[in-house]
Amino acid sequence: MPKVFLLPVLALLAACAGQPRLQPAAGLTIVEGERALPAPIRSDLTAQDRLSLIGPLDTITVSVFGVQELSRRMQVDAGGRIAMPLIGTLDAGGKTARELADDIAGALRGRYVRNPDVTVNIENSVSQVVTVDGQVVEPGLYPVTNQMTLLRAIASARGLTEFAKQDDVVILRTVNGQRMAALYNINAIRRGAYEDPSLFANDVVVVGDSPQRRLFRDFVGIAPLLASPVIAILQ
Numbered sequence: 001m002p003k004v005f006l007l008p009v010l011a012l013l014a015a016c017a018g019q020p021r022l023q024p025a026a027g028l029t030i031v032e033g034e035r036a037l038p039a040p041i042r043s044d045l046t047a048q049d050r051l052s053l054i055g056p057l058d059t060i061t062v063s064v065f066g067v068q069e070l071s072r073r074m075q076v077d078a079g080g081r082i083a084m085p086l087i088g089t090l091d092a093g094g095k096t097a098r099e100l101a102d103d104i105a106g107a108l109r110g111r112y113v114r115n116p117d118v119t120v121n122i123e124n125s126v127s128q129v130v131t132v133d134g135q136v137v138e139p140g141l142y143p144v145t146n147q148m149t150l151l152r153a154i155a156s157a158r159g160l161t162e163f164a165k166q167d168d169v170v171i172l173r174t175v176n177g178q179r180m181a182a183l184y185n186i187n188a189i190r191r192g193a194y195e196d197p198s199l200f201a202n203d204v205v206v207v208g209d210s211p212q213r214r215l216f217r218d219f220v221g222i223a224p225l226l227a228s229p230v231i232a233i234l235q
Contacts, residue, residue, distance in 0.1 A: 055127020134207035135164035168208030
């Protein structure tokens with residue numbers, strides 16, 4: 001004879017009821033009650049400068065003070081090179097703006113310009129990007145800024161999908177030729193358990209998939225009423 005069990009759907013929602021209180025952690029101070037968060041000081045508002053390298057297909061501007069004919073906006077070619085009047089072809093890929101400016105000044109000095117004053121700015125970088133993939137609303141490539149972090153990258157990708165597994169978020173990175181991976185918990189970062197990790201150019205962020213969330217969505221979709229019990233018949 002079949003056995004009949006009543007499985008209230010509300011029991012499946014119990015895990016979503018209530019959030020734990022914020023807990024102090026290393027580097028985290030909890031402000032409770034009616035106390036206001038103190039205002040940041042000046043150094044808190046300034047992001048630490050990062051090494052920004054010129055890469056293929058980036059758009060740069062070169063300004064040679066007093067020599068308008070040599071000042072121009074240009075795109076780095078696919079091989080990481082640029083072409084300048086009088087100088088010819090220069091390698092730009094993998095260099096900072098300051099390093100490229102010094103190279104241009106060195107090539108001009110003496111023969112063409114007595115004391116060249118060269119400035120290079122990176123206008124648009126398509127090489128300094130992170131890849132955000134997996135269970136985010138808009139997977140894709142996103143530009144790296146001085147303040148790019150994991151949460152900011154996910155926000156740039158329009159947030160997590162309903163199937164995202166928040167404790168299964170991986171950052172993939174190459175360090176000195178060695179592939180490395182680190183696992184993060186988005187909910188723990190949001191609650192201040194540890195710092196929001198910084199991201200760098202060429203990082204890959206992969207947000208995992210939660211089969212339980214998919215199962216729950218499908219389960220709710222077939223349930224006629226959330227408050228009604230569901231009858232499961234086991235043979």
